[in-house]
Structure formats: structure tokens, C-alpha cells
Amino acid sequence: MSEEFHRIRRLPPYVFAEVNKAKAAARARGADIIDLGMGNPDSPTPPHIVAKLVETVADPRSHRYSVSKGIPGLLKALAGYYARRFDVQLDPATEVVATLGSKEGLANLSAAITSPGDTILVPNPSYPIHQFGFIIAGASVRSIPARPDEDMLRALERAVRHSVPKPTALIVNFPSNPTAYVADLDFYRELVAFARREEIWILSDLAYAEIYFGDTPPPSILQVPGAKDVAVEFTSLSKTYSMAGWRMGFAAGNPRLINALTRIKSYLDYGAFTPIQVASVAALNGPQECVEQMRTLYRDRRDVLIRGLSAAGWNVPSPEGSMFAWAPIPERFVHLGSVGFAKLLMQEAGVAVAPGLGFGEYGEGFVRIGLVENTQRLRQATRNIRTFLNAHNGGPARTEVPADGTLADAS
Structure with a gap:
């Protein structure tokens, strides 16, 4: 013992x-x-989002179990965000699921799609759940360079040739935590082409989509034609609307991956508290100033x-x-x-x-x-x-x- x-x-x-x-x-x-x-x-958190939470929590009917997948209005709101922001069309019924933050979503999808001994490709350095979600599920992790450039693409090609078993999934995260690297749409096109050719799933973490400082907003991998054949993307309200403690996130993209995550979640949770989901609708559909x-x-x-x-x-x-x-x-x-x-x-x-x-x-x-x-x-x-x-200017700190x-x- x-x-x-x-x-x-x-x-x-x-x-x-x-x-x-x-x-x-x-x-x-x-x-x-x-x-x-x-x-x-x-x-x-912006006042109009808090006000909607307070309004909804006053209704005793909202205190009951919620919906693990997410209430319909919330799934439609996330699909609407993707349509406005990325010109990506999503079916709320089959291509979107609400999660208890993107971290929970990543961990549960890791459990859903991983068999013991699988090989997963993860940038190093990266946010810990990107590798440890899969390690907890029994996979082996192969590190690849974190910067979105030719070195990463060459490392992916080497990983396919030399990993046993062949990798089953790849994690990407741009803008990235911790490195702050950003990727452009051309890079995502190369990733999607690679994944489609090698039949590897892509899990994209887009939690920092709205925190950017240049003129060009960060893209979504789902903007690439054919990306939904191989990719799912995680987003979160934590940083965009200062809602970190509310634990509201989403996965969107490939219907097979969304279904796998939805099934796992149905055994593990009843979804976020309904007033939080309703307030999240107000965040996504309300004023964006x-x-x-x-x-x-x-x-x-x-x-x-x-x-x-x-x-x-x-x-x-x-x-x-x-x-x-x-x-x-x-x-x-x-x-x-x-x-x-x-x-x-x-x-x-x-x-x-x-x-x-x-x-x-x-x-x-x-x-x-x-x-x-x-x-x-x-x-x-x-x-x-x-x-x-x-x-400590006199030389190496001792x-x-x-x-x-x-x-x-x-x-």
C-alpha cells in the first residue's frame, strides 16, 4: 500500500x-x-454580464441541474461569435459543446480519445494541461518546438516517421501560454494539410483570441477549409470578459470529437450553473466595447x-x-x-x-x-x-x- x-x-x-x-x-x-x-x-467582469447573472439566479427554477452540453441559447451564441469573428459556420447541435473552462474541456477530450500508449505531439514549453491531460490518460508525449515556424513543421514530419506508435493527436496554442507566440492563417493551412495527410487530430487552444496588440486579430484554425475534418478548438470567456472564476469555456469543430467530449462530460458533470450559462450568453451576444x-x-x-x-x-x-x-x-x-x-x-x-x-x-x-x-x-x-x-551588477549572482x-x- x-x-x-x-x-x-x-x-x-x-x-x-x-x-x-x-x-x-x-x-x-x-x-x-x-x-x-x-x-x-x-x-x-463587465456589469451587464453580472447583472444578467443576478437576474437569473433570482429565479428558483435556475437552481436545478443544468445541461452538460450547454443550454441551447449558449451553443447558438458561441456559433454566432465564430460567424462574426472568423466567418466560420458552426452547427450548434453537433459542432459545439460548453465546458467548465477550456482546461476541463482539454482534459476530458484527452481522456475521451486516448488509449494507453498513444503518442501525442505537444509544443514544449506549453501550458501544463496540454501535455498532462494526455499523460493522465495514459499517453506518451513527444515534444515539438513551440514557435509556429518551419522548425515546428519539420519536427512534425520527423515525429510521424520516427514515433512508435504513430502520433494520434497534436496540440497547438496561439496566442500561446507561456511564450506569447502568435500564428497566422498560412501556418494553420500547413498544419491542417499535414493533419489531413497523416490522419492526426488537432486540438487548438484559442483561449487568448481576443488579447492581441497588433492590427491583425489572431485567426482560428477552423477558418482553414477542411479544418473541421481533423480539428477541434477550445475557447474561453475567462480572459476575454474577465470571467476566470466563472469557469465557462467551449469546444467547437469536428463533430466526432465534439460527440466524444459530450459523451464523456455526460458521465462527469451536469454542466455549469444555469445562471452562469445565461450570463455567458449575455457576454457573447451583448455589447462588445x-x-x-x-x-x-x-x-x-x-x-x-x-x-x-x-x-x-x-x-x-x-x-x-x-x-x-x-x-x-x-x-x-x-x-x-x-x-x-x-x-x-x-x-x-x-x-x-x-x-x-x-x-x-x-x-x-x-x-x-x-x-x-x-x-x-x-x-x-x-x-x-x-x-x-x-x-547584482558586479557579475554572476552567487x-x-x-x-x-x-x-x-x-x-
Whole structure:
């Protein structure tokens, strides 16, 4: 009875736990920690969405079990969003299902389509559920490059030739978490052609579709002709409407995959609370000025962060989309690794970031910085970081941070 359960054994120690422990210890000592580590929107949900929730929850009939697949009006609203935004036509009855956030949807579809020993292709680094949903389901994961370019396409071709068994599914996520990479429609065309030729499913995570900072909105893979033959796409209201805690997401696309996810969900849940689903209809069908306001908010925060870090001597690429900056660790701290650097930054600068290692082995050497504080706090964070970097300007930092979050001199 002392052995760990099989599926738990396949999960590595949670990398973020060390940083979270150090953060909790610092706050217990009264330290002011500017937390840029978690992608947790800090803005309130728009008032008209909250008002619809309050109105609906006042009706006792809405307190009963809901519908696992999603109420019809919500499925139609998501189809309407795809028609307006991407000029993609979806059948609400067969090509859309509501999920308890995109994370739950990805995990349940992984369980629905995976047999033990299957090979799945996942970008590395990537959001943890992209690989661990399949690992929990018994699959083996083969890493591919995360940037949407020729290197990824060549890696896909090699994976088909050299993986045993042949891969059954591919995960993509653009704008991506954590790297903030964005893909264009030409890249999706190549992916769809590859998947159709090799008979591989594509699971696209489009959770950050509305957080972009250029003139061209990120496309959907379903815009590619024939994509619905091989692809399903996950979206979420979490970031678009600051509804992260509401847990409202969707899957759309290939009817066979949608049916598989719907069947799995029918055994596991009764769907989101009906008032949340009704309020989500109000989000999708109601006034959309709040989405542009949200986009402007994140753009302003991005600019403050990137300018402030540059002034501090830390050159970080400016993200084109998502609510994150993917920051290479300054050279003099590389030897600490991403976990050690994140803990040191928190202890000495009072700024919490997410270590890149938590997103896969190829995330080592980076940290993810979330645009989840207001501009005043971001300016304070970059001032703190500037002081921190200046204090270590004499060469490689020789400070190591043990697991308990206290500092020790490594010399």
C-alpha cells in the first residue's frame, strides 16, 4: 500500500509549488509581493454580464441541474461569435459543446480519445494541461518546438516517421501560454494539410483570441477549409470578459470529437450553473466595447512593463498577444535556473513570476511575467527589479535559494 497510484506517479513534482511556498512565507513576514506569476485577471467582469447573472439566479427554477452540453441559447451564441469573428459556420447541435473552462474541456477530450500508449505531439514549453491531460490518460508525449515556424513543421514530419506508435493527436496554442507566440492563417493551412495527410487530430487552444496588440486579430484554425475534418478548438470567456472564476469555456469543430467530449462530460458533470450559462450568453451576444477596453488595458500594461524592464537593463521581447511576457533570464542569473531565479527575484525585489521550467524542460532559462497588476504596481515592480539588477551588477549572482525560501550564500 506504500506505492504511489499509477497516474500520480506519472506527474512530476509541481514546479510552481516551491515559488508559491516562498511567496506565502514572504507574505507571512509582512512583505509586499507584487504577484505577476499567475494568469489571473484582476479586472471585474463587465456589469451587464453580472447583472444578467443576478437576474437569473433570482429565479428558483435556475437552481436545478443544468445541461452538460450547454443550454441551447449558449451553443447558438458561441456559433454566432465564430460567424462574426472568423466567418466560420458552426452547427450548434453537433459542432459545439460548453465546458467548465477550456482546461476541463482539454482534459476530458484527452481522456475521451486516448488509449494507453498513444503518442501525442505537444509544443514544449506549453501550458501544463496540454501535455498532462494526455499523460493522465495514459499517453506518451513527444515534444515539438513551440514557435509556429518551419522548425515546428519539420519536427512534425520527423515525429510521424520516427514515433512508435504513430502520433494520434497534436496540440497547438496561439496566442500561446507561456511564450506569447502568435500564428497566422498560412501556418494553420500547413498544419491542417499535414493533419489531413497523416490522419492526426488537432486540438487548438484559442483561449487568448481576443488579447492581441497588433492590427491583425489572431485567426482560428477552423477558418482553414477542411479544418473541421481533423480539428477541434477550445475557447474561453475567462480572459476575454474577465470571467476566470466563472469557469465557462467551449469546444467547437469536428463533430466526432465534439460527440466524444459530450459523451464523456455526460458521465462527469451536469454542466455549469444555469445562471452562469445565461450570463455567458449575455457576454457573447451583448455589447462588445468591454472587449476592446480589456485589450487596451493589457496593451497599456504590456508597454509599461516592457519599457520599465528595458530601463532596468532587462531586455524582454514585447508580446504580440496573450497576457504574458516570456522573459529570458538575465545572463548573470542563468546558473540559478528558472526556479532559483524566480525565488531570488521575489525575495530581493518583491516580485513573483512563474519559472519557465513549469511549462516544460525547454522553458528552462525563462520566466513568465503576467500582466495582472495595474500600471502603478507594474511600475513599482520594474523599479524594484532595477534596484535588484543593479545590486547584482558586479557579475554572476552567487546567491542560491533553498526550498524553504530563505537565502543562503553559495560562495
